[in-house]
Amino acid sequence: MRLRIIKGQNKGMLGGVSFQVQAQVELSDEERNLIQHYKLEKEVVLSKKLIGFWGQPLDVSVSVTVQKLMQGDTYKCKDLNEVIGYRDSLMEACKTLKGYLEVARSFGGEEVVEIS
Secondary structure (H helix, E strand, O other): OEEEEEEEEEEOOOOOEEEEEEEEEEOOHHHHHHHHHOOOOOOEEEEEEEEOOOOOEEEEEEEEEHHHHHHOEEEEEOOHHHHHHHHHHHHHHHHHHHHHHHHHHOOOOOOOOOOO
């Protein structure tokens, strides 16, 4: 699994700048098959308020589904702090998806966990 993030910017009519973050996950055939087999497309892998670079909560919420990651989605941002928040949140969503896929791969086998 790889997350592809493209960051862009647009100049406004009054000289201001707006930003956008495009994100799409690239999956192997095996990962895509697991998602289809377990019907994970509508699974929400992240839902939270964004946190800025300095740790302060932003006035923006994000909800990411497996399907949005697979199809690709664009997030509009008003400043660089939001760009960072979206990027970090998308990486977190992919880590959650990776966890789902690891569990999906484990069916049909045995898992031994040593507890210390």
